[in-house]
Amino acid sequence: MSPKDLRYTEQHEWVRVEGNAATVGITDHAQQALGDITFVELPDTGQQVEAGGEVCAIESAKAASSIYAPAAGKVAEANSALEDDPSTVNTDPYGDGWVYKLELSDPSQLETLMDAEAYDAFLEKDQGGS
Amino acid sequence: MAFQDKPMTLIFEKSVPGRRATRNVDRDVETPFTIREDLLRDAPAELPELSELDIARHFTELSRRNFGVDTGFYPLGSCTMKYNPKVCEQAAVMPGFADLHPLLPQLPGGEMLVQGALAVLHEMDLMLRAICGMGGFTLQPLAGAHGELTGAMIIAAYHRDRGNAKDVILIPDSAHGTNPASAAIAGYDVKTIPSDPHGLMDVDALREHLDDKVAGVMLTCPNTLGLFNPRVKDIADLVHGVDGLMYYDGANLNALLGRCRPGDLGFDIVHLNLHKTFAAPHGGGGPGAGPVGVVERLVDFLPTSVVVAHDDGTYTLDYDRPKSIGYVAPFYGNFGVILKAYTYLLSVGRDGLAAVADNAVLNANYVAAKLREHYDVAVDGLCMHEFVASASRQAAHGVRAIDVAKALIDRGYHPPTVYFPLIVDEAMMIEPTETEGKETLDAFVAAMGEIAELAKSDPEALHAAPTDTPVGRLDETTANRKPDVAAPC
Amino acid sequence: MPYIANTDEQRRQMLATLGLDSVDELFADVPPELRCGELDLPAGHPEQEVGQQVARLARHNTAGLVSFLGGGFYDHFIPAAVDALASRSEFYTAYTPYQPEASQGTLQAIYEYQTAICRLTGLEVANASLYDGGTAVYEAMMMALRVTRRNRVIVDEALSPIYRKMVRSYTRNLGIELVETPSRAGLADRDAIAEAIDDKTAAVIVQNPNFFGCIDDASDLAEMIHDAGGLLVASVYPISLGLLKPPGEMGVDIAVGEGQSLGLPLSFGGPYLGFMAARKKHMRKMPGRIVGRTTDAQGRDGFVLTLQAREQHIRREKATSNICTNQGLCALRALMYLSMLGKAGLPELAQRCADKADYARRRLLDVPGVTMRFPNRWYFNEFVLNLPVAADKVIRGLFQRGLAAGFPLGRYWPEMNNSLLLAVTEKRTKEDIDFLAHTLDVILR
Structure with missing residues (x-):
């Protein structure tokens, strides 16, 4: 069961919204699919991003995945602790394993994202189909 | 597998201060030359200090920790690990070729000093044209992926010349990773086309994506599941209908040699892997050679230079090619590798080449048929030169493709290509090649059968494999998290 | 057939395993209209003849030139x-x-x-x-x-x-x-x-x-x-x-x-x-x-x-x-190679190249009309000479005397038609250098 207080994208990012600020990470499902995370290529602070645009990337030994922006905005902070210990994404994906914070240009863009229930259903369907 | 048991030390760790392997020639000019001190390095690079015997032992030990085609069966799918004839190795070290400076023909009168080498390049071009049904080849590209990049640059040059504004290349999802990477670094947007359940390009899916923006389509034929797409000509017609070009990834040409030619299938550009199809060795990761052939209307775009044959039997190099994409390599390609493939082609000739495809395809089908008892095979009917088996039956016992692969190493076989193509779960891509005999294939099938039985009776034994190797499974996560890529001084 | 292991008998057995009569049946997926006839290639040859053919082509290259060609690609000794x-x-x-x-x-x-x-x-x-x-x-x-x-x-x-x-x-x-x-x-x-x-x-x-x-x-x-x-x-x-x-x-x-x-x-x-x-x-x-x-x-x-x-x-x-x-x-x-040369051998080799290049520079500058293209610079083993005539003009003559004297820069810099780039490695002897200087002197006279 995914945490109720977050919103989710189809690319398996989660978003925690606090006013104009959004914290973004990858879901538990995503970290399991990637395996042991070996490196998180963090975005630069101040970087402008488009909704759905590629922000940064996350790697395991045998896979890599892009992390996209759930909405337009400016990168306010990157989780530099992941530079030293990327495994936090595996052990605490919804907590200390967050990847970056976004200063939203238009918080309403987040309204189209899934809630936990919808995301769980999405996962179910996704797995059933594969 | 005769592996050394004792741990290896790095060559640098074997240094004995003051020990030497070589004696340089004495200074035969009167005075030494002193370069201004601030331009010099402070201390010599910390290279090994060893005797020649130390070095011979070190590399002999390393070689015993390696598996090559000469060591044993190497059914690595998509890599065509056929035997590398020794006569080809001999050709490449002939001093008449090995000592030839590549700038010689750029000197006035220099072309006449390298006629033998230019003849090799020209004859190779002609033979590859005949094999592929193409109008001309460049031998410059230095590897298969380099050939792909060259091909994508030719696609761009063609459209620039035609005034076409096209920025998309279509690639099926079953393609080798080099295809999208090559198209992207040539400046194209890559659109991935889903393939049908057999990994073949879906003609309807293609139609959906095909528009005026499409510069070309890159295909492997037979595809990565070892299947020939009977609709390949229809695909080519559709692509040509929007003035797109058809690119042939030659990784799997071994299946078609002497049976059909990419040019006749509607392809406009092909790259070949001389280190796969034409028996040049892969060298533990190169050097390869990736010649690119094009149909007549694209010949003007080939890289500079090209060899020109004259009526009097001489050869020259043409550098005056205004439509050419320019230089993709400093000279004429990986000449030593080309020479090996040339020697191979002289040996096998037209009759031998057809027998290559026949036996490669027969061997693959034979192994596929025998393996079905123990493993799932991704396609039901016949395959071409390779096929994709799956460890999905074994996965029920907790044994995965990687475990089967490692168990094969203990039994003296190089594993198949695993987890590719991505469209098959627990994929094990098997390509026996034509140079293997039935008894080798039977023994391999027996080993695979034994592993399949073990998967049921003792999966733990397979998780522990390999055990008969100098090291067991290595911690790749740490290797990636804290990369150690050079020994500290 | 060379490099193919199976005998006719083995092929028959394998086809029987597949329930097929001929290898042709394996290619059933290839539509007949897309197949090619016999390739326009020479027939195969036994190894003995192949070796001779390749060796013949090797002899069509001029071997044994005393070379001062470099330009990024050098004739060093290989242990x-x-x-x-x-x-x-x-x-x-x-x-x-x-x-x-x-x-x-x-x-x-x-x-x-x-x-x-x-x-x-x-x-x-x-x-x-x-x-x-x-x-x-x-x-x-x-x-x-x-x-x-x-x-x-x-x-x-x-x-x-x-x-x-x-x-x-x-x-x-x-x-x-x-x-x-x-x-x-x-x-x-x-x-x-x-x-x-x-x-x-x-x-x-x-x-x-x-x-x-x-x-x-x-x-x-x-x-x-x-x-x-x-x-x-x-x-x-x-x-x-x-x-x-x-x-x-x-x-x-x-x-x-x-x-x-x-x-x-x-x-x-x-x-x-x-x-x-x-x-x-x-x-x-x-x-x-x-x-x-x-x-x-x-x-x-x-x-x-x-x-x-x-x-x-x-x-x-x-x-x-x-x-x-x-x-x-x-x-x-x-x-x-680097292991064979080793920590002491590589600097020594590099010094040898520099010594010989310096000698070559001095000898060649003694030839009347020859000057440095870039004077007052520091060099390792390669340098550019200015000749009193176009470099292309002397290169053929030097070829005839067994010398590949260097690379004419006019090929890439039209304004440097008289310039010749020479490299000297440890393989060139003092005699080679003297011979080059002498021959250049004769040709320029």
């Missing part, structure tokens, strides 16, 4: 051990080391090669090789663009003209702004480069010793480009690093070069070896294979391909490069 050990088929008949347990030989050798390249260049990380020195320059440029996320590159004119042509070919369809700055009196023009650098500049690319043979310490250029947030890329001649200040000490961020001189025959242009070394902080932006050291479950050291998430087979169109096959066997030879 017999390099050929003998690299000919072990466990090395050369292996594929890329995807299965580490069965490939520790290749993997450890590459790790040792990476280490040797790092020590030679004074940088922290190196990859497992690229195709050649020219593609290495291109890959370094692309890497600098990725690191800086900029799109302008400055190239010094004294970078090999062949490499500059290659870079131009590769960037033709990309939105990269390529600026070539002229060299001044044989060195990179500092003022021109300073003026060309802006906040969009990803890299300055130079060569040392440069194409004219001049030693050009790029330390000041490193400072210049670093101040603007860009990287310095240098193409270097590895033998010269036996003596010269390594790029890492000059502040170079990415050092690349042609590794042919490290134990590879000239072989008419390939196979060669592109090497690349860089700073650790940029490692994940590097192209190509990289081998890393790690351990197995029992704690034994072992080697694996690492940082593969950068590569095409995982990242596909987002990979750092499309490179897959590289020059593994050539890198192995380079490691063997």
Whole structure:
């Protein structure tokens, strides 16, 4: 069961919204699919991003995945602790394993994202189909 | 597998201060030359200090920790690990070729000093044209992926010349990773086309994506599941209908040699892997050679230079090619590798080449048929030169493709290509090649059968494999998290 | 049939297993109209005749020229051990080391090669090789663009003209702004480069010793480009690093070069070896294979391909490069060569080359009318002479006397028609040099 207080994208990012600020990470499902995370290529602070645009990337030994922006905005902070210990994404994906914070240009863009229930259903369907 | 048991030390760790392997020639000019001190390095690079015997032992030990085609069966799918004839190795070290400076023909009168080498390049071009049904080849590209990049640059040059504004290349999802990477670094947007359940390009899916923006389509034929797409000509017609070009990834040409030619299938550009199809060795990761052939209307775009044959039997190099994409390599390609493939082609000739495809395809089908008892095979009917088996039956016992692969190493076989193509779960891509005999294939099938039985009776034994190797499974996560890529001084 | 194992009888048995009568049935998927007839190729030949045919073509090349040709590709002596050990088929008949347990030989050798390249260049990380020195320059440029996320590159004119042509070919369809700055009196023009650098500049690319043979310490250029947030890329001649200040000490961020001189025959242009070394902080932006050291479950050291998430087979169109096959066997030879020369041998060899080149310079300057094209410069083993006539005019005459005297710069610089680029390696003797000076003197008279 995914945490109720977050919103989710189809690319398996989660978003925690606090006013104009959004914290973004990858879901538990995503970290399991990637395996042991070996490196998180963090975005630069101040970087402008488009909704759905590629922000940064996350790697395991045998896979890599892009992390996209759930909405337009400016990168306010990157989780530099992941530079030293990327495994936090595996052990605490919804907590200390967050990847970056976004200063939203238009918080309403987040309204189209899934809630936990919808995301769980999405996962179910996704797995059933594969 | 005769592996050394004792741990290896790095060559640098074997240094004995003051020990030497070589004696340089004495200074035969009167005075030494002193370069201004601030331009010099402070201390010599910390290279090994060893005797020649130390070095011979070190590399002999390393070689015993390696598996090559000469060591044993190497059914690595998509890599065509056929035997590398020794006569080809001999050709490449002939001093008449090995000592030839590549700038010689750029000197006035220099072309006449390298006629033998230019003849090799020209004859190779002609033979590859005949094999592929193409109008001309460049031998410059230095590897298969380099050939792909060259091909994508030719696609761009063609459209620039035609005034076409096209920025998309279509690639099926079953393609080798080099295809999208090559198209992207040539400046194209890559659109991935889903393939049908057999990994073949879906003609309807293609139609959906095909528009005026499409510069070309890159295909492997037979595809990565070892299947020939009977609709390949229809695909080519559709692509040509929007003035797109058809690119042939030659990784799997071994299946078609002497049976059909990419040019006749509607392809406009092909790259070949001389280190796969034409028996040049892969060298533990190169050097390869990736010649690119094009149909007549694209010949003007080939890289500079090209060899020109004259009526009097001489050869020259043409550098005056205004439509050419320019230089993709400093000279004429990986000449030593080309020479090996040339020697191979002289040996096998037209009759031998057809027998290559026949036996490669027969061997693959034979192994596929025998393996079905123990493993799932991704396609039901016949395959071409390779096929994709799956460890999905074994996965029920907790044994995965990687475990089967490692168990094969203990039994003296190089594993198949695993987890590719991505469209098959627990994929094990098997390509026996034509140079293997039935008894080798039977023994391999027996080993695979034994592993399949073990998967049921003792999966733990397979998780522990390999055990008969100098090291067991290595911690790749740490290797990636804290990369150690050079020994500290 | 050569290189095919199965007998007719075995083929019959195998077809019977498949329930087929003929091999033709295996090709049922290929529509008849797409099949070809017999290929227009010569028939196959027995090995004896093939060997003779290839040897005949080899004899159609002129062997035994006393060569002063360089231009980035050098005629150095190769110890017999390099050929003998690299000919072990466990090395050369292996594929890329995807299965580490069965490939520790290749993997450890590459790790040792990476280490040797790092020590030679004074940088922290190196990859497992690229195709050649020219593609290495291109890959370094692309890497600098990725690191800086900029799109302008400055190239010094004294970078090999062949490499500059290659870079131009590769960037033709990309939105990269390529600026070539002229060299001044044989060195990179500092003022021109300073003026060309802006906040969009990803890299300055130079060569040392440069194409004219001049030693050009790029330390000041490193400072210049670093101040603007860009990287310095240098193409270097590895033998010269036996003596010269390594790029890492000059502040170079990415050092690349042609590794042919490290134990590879000239072989008419390939196979060669592109090497690349860089700073650790940029490692994940590097192209190509990289081998890393790690351990197995029992704690034994072992080697694996690492940082593969950068590569095409995982990242596909987002990979750092499309490179897959590289020059593994050539890198192995380079490691063997550097091990044979060793810590003391490489500087000694480099000094020998410099000594002989200095002697050649002095002898040739004694020939009336011959001058240095770039006087008052420091040289390693290559230099440019100005002749009293067009260089093309004397080259044929020298050929007839068994001398490949050098490279006429007029081919790439029309204004340098009288200039000849000469390289001297340890293989050229004092007698060779005296003979060249004498012959040139005779021809010019």
